[in-house]
Amino acid sequence: MTSFFRSPLVQHGLGILQVVSACFMVWKGACLLSGTRYPVVVVITNSMAPAFDPGDILLVHRHPAHDGRVRVGDLPVIMNPDRPYPFIHRVVGVFYDDNEKEEMLVTKGDNNELNDSVGMMYPGGQEYISRREIMGFVRGYVPFLGWIVIFLQNPMRAIGALLSFFSP
């Protein structure tokens, strides 16, 4: 019986399992620390250029950089159930109204001409979003490391970017 556990197959299998479970626990630990389902996000589009370019990594936390309510200038991670991925833009309007319980927020990508309300980016075509659609706020930034993830999802795009980096 002990010779089974000492066999190379089991040893290698356990080694792989060790690496996988360590990665999994690091990820879950990050989710707990940041208080959000998406503690690390990779930028795919250039709607927030030049601040965030494709391939950059954003560190997300449940709270914005100040106490309390959402403010203009914050960078929320917005979940729209109609879309496969959340998107990150900047809050450009915060409005309150007697008839509405929640705040009404408008966001816009720095590199977009239209805000997301006009651009129909919100769930169900609604004009405003509230804290409910926000999964977290961008608090930290690491450039370039996200290209690994883009490579895994879309290798041709990553190779194309690499080639254009080296071309004159």
Added chain:
Amino acid sequence: MYSSLVRLQNTFGFFTTVAFVVALLISASDFLSDRTPTVHVLKTTQLSTVLGRADYYSSKKEEYAVIKFTLDADLSSLFTWNTKQVFAYVTAEWPSAAQGNNATNQAVIWDTIITAPSSDHLGNFSPSKLKRLRKSANGKGIDPSRGKLQIKNQRLKYPLTHPTGKLAQTKDVRLKLHYNVQPWVGFLSWNQAQDWGKWKALKNGLSKKFTLPAVKVKEQAKKKTTTGGAKA
């Protein structure tokens, strides 16, 4: 025990540890530099409220504000070797009676992206502007002239409206300058309310309070002219 896979794993682990420590040190270096952002002038030069379509994309008639303002501010101390860009924005803010304390309506009326010399190539600049920026920086890592904002009689970049469609005679409106510093590596920071060590709070970032006037009825409110100004 010493298979290639284990060696690869150890190398990768070492690489990530070193990269993480270097990133941490770079972002910590931000706290060692002084920040003394100052506003010299922030005031409105024109105020009116109009009933009509706020811009080309508006689907309904509503009250919108026409504001022109003057701004003179110095944000150059925000730039360090680790700064990628500074996003400066002016908001119109007024309190809301609705939601109890601390509820403030905020709308961005103007913004600008100030790139550091290290990120000029990432901004969407025309070739001539890029050349001018590179020349002004002169190969320097930090350019002391970046971050000096001097704008006079600036019109709104974005229409100022409210979801209720009502804006006329809103009291206690103020203009406020904000900034968001985007580093190359590390934590993003916004203008803070208090001094934190070497980082001082923005001085004089709030304009005087003003009241939006009553509605001025416009005959030609449908479309903005190509010159960009609506005729009064």
